[in-house]
């Protein structure tokens with residue numbers, strides 16, 4: 001057993017958990033959320049949608065397959081902190097290059113282990129997500145409670161600017177294959193502009209798999225410039241924070257929906273921003289949907305998809321305009337999981353069909369986007 005420093009996790013309601021430090025030492029704060037993914041911790045910690053959040057995994061043993069260079073969803077960790085029950089001090093996997101613990105240390109991510117994550121998650125589930133602080137340097141509970149209460153609440157927070165790319169770039173790699181890694185594609189049929197609100201790499205890889213070359217642009221790119229690029233489609237990405245706070249993106253999407261005649265596809269934050277641009281409202285869920293095992297029903301086919309999700313806000317169905325119809329809904333709580341425009345080639349989902357980690361049930365959505373693009377090509 002490694003010799004570990006004491007660490008404390010304190011929630012804004014005064015609840016605290018004494019545990020041990022893992023990853024970097026120091027102090028961090030954010031909204032404390034939980035994910036029910038059983039593994040995929042490296043994809044989780046690098047998901048830009050976790051910006052501003054401290055993540056706890058409900059699965060009790062984390063780190064046992066180590067980390068590698070490939071399983072990242074962005075250029076490095078984005079979560080503010082990490083909470084686990086037991087951090088495995090040994091790792092074993094043929095792809096592993098280092099331990100999860102060293103990876104977090106190297107990137108300065110503060111973690112806490114050896115706390116009762118079941119108790120923590122039950123608390124968050126009944127009281128709702130809360131702001132919290134993890135510290136290895138200040139072990140005074142009252143001081144940490146006041147720190148937790150002083151961080152900005154997630155509602156009203158625009159975090160897109162912190163994760164969106166600064167310069168446009170193109171992406172050419174498909175999804176991972178045994179023996180090949182991420183294959184580079186040369187023959188693209190179409191190109192789409194991806195508005196980067198906090199893109200996950202596996203979305204780009206899935207677009208490449210169906211023959212679409214993604215051209216990723218910063219979130220603040222004016223819509224006129226996007227139209228000048230004359231793309232075959234537009235993709236609206238996922239991302240962190242409160243969708244209603246990203247007002248410039250809502251305006252951009254409003255403009256695009258009014259003027260662009262080709263297909264638009266949005267995922268997660270992109271879905272919420274589209275609904276807001278069409279005049280609907282979003283609201284904060286009590287504890288969100290996070291995990292790789294979230295059941296969603298496709299209304300058109302009647303099929304149930306097991307999906308990967310990571311969101312704390314949702315579209316309010318009662319505020320939807322006539323032009324939008326619900327295509328998918330959550331079987332856990334009945335909330336909106338997919339939308340489609342009744343007359344334009346525009347569709348969005350709240351969940352993550354790129355599912356990294358997660359089951360591949362919803363990958364058909366990338367093929368549908370490609371078919372739609374092919375229908376509209378040259379029109």
Ligand SMILES: NC(=O)CC[C@H](N)C(=O)O
Pocket residue numbers: 049237238239240241242243267268269270310311312313314
């Ligand atoms: N993954 C996402 O795009 C998350 C969207 C938004 N930040 C939410 O929490 O609901």
